[in-house]
Amino acid sequence: MGREQTLAHHSRPTTHDRVNMELDLKERINKVKLVIVDIDGVMTDGRIVLGDHGDELKFFDAQDGHGMVMLRRAGIRTVLLSGRKSRVNVRRAKEIQVVKLYQNAHDKLKVFEKILKKFKVGPEEVCYMADDLIDLPVLTRVGFSVTVPDAVPEVKERAHCVTERKGGRGAVRELTDLLLKTQDKWQAVTERYFR
Numbered sequence: 001m002g003r004e005q006t007l008a009h010h011s012r013p014t015t016h017d018r019v020n021m022e023l024d025l026k027e028r029i030n031k032v033k034l035v036i037v038d039i040d041g042v043m044t045d046g047r048i049v050l051g052d053h054g055d056e057l058k059f060f061d062a063q064d065g066h067g068m069v070m071l072r073r074a075g076i077r078t079v080l081l082s083g084r085k086s087r088v089n090v091r092r093a094k095e096i097q098v099v100k101l102y103q104n105a106h107d108k109l110k111v112f113e114k115i116l117k118k119f120k121v122g123p124e125e126v127c128y129m130a131d132d133l134i135d136l137p138v139l140t141r142v143g144f145s146v147t148v149p150d151a152v153p154e155v156k157e158r159a160h161c162v163t164e165r166k167g168g169r170g171a172v173r174e175l176t177d178l179l180l181k182t183q184d185k186w187q188a189v190t191e192r193y194f195r
Helices: 002-006 015-030 039-043 062-073 087-095 108-119 133-139 153-158 171-182 186-194
Strands: 034-038 077-081 100-102 126-129 144-147
Touching: 015 144, 015 171, 034 039, 034 062, 034 108, 034 171, 039 077, 039 087, 039 171, 062 077, 062 171, 062 186, 077 087, 077 108, 087 100, 100 108, 108 126, 108 133, 126 133, 126 171, 133 153, 144 153, 171 186
Parallel strands: 034 077, 034 126, 077 100, 126 144
Antiparallel strands: none
């Protein structure tokens, strides 16, 4: 099933359970039409550096950004969702050409409901990747939920998958590759690189 083996599930299932779990995950992944990604702690490593003059720095991973671009090429729409507001978020969203950026989302469930209407998708067609308690109301409603190994325990317990790579260090790319390979879109999206 492609990169799915690189995603560590939060429990230790038996071999029989693992087969059923993989089939369930494949079905969930194949339904995904929209990917929503939290920024701080997922797209970044969670650190926020504040300068004396009001400037803000965050650490993004270039491979994560390229993965988001490849999703767009494959027809899978991408949205960034953050509880904070930052000019850095706006800049990064433009660079990786996400469809929409939502900031200052203190009630992420309310924003999620707007996203479902705007993009005309059902919750089962959405993948959400996040790492903190504020994300739980959305994380528990989507068809496919993913988190990072440095997420809070309550999120790791409830997510369908936990990546091997940390937030801001390739976790998003791990997810994007999994989606593209499981949905059989990998070859079409990457063939330009193998000429």
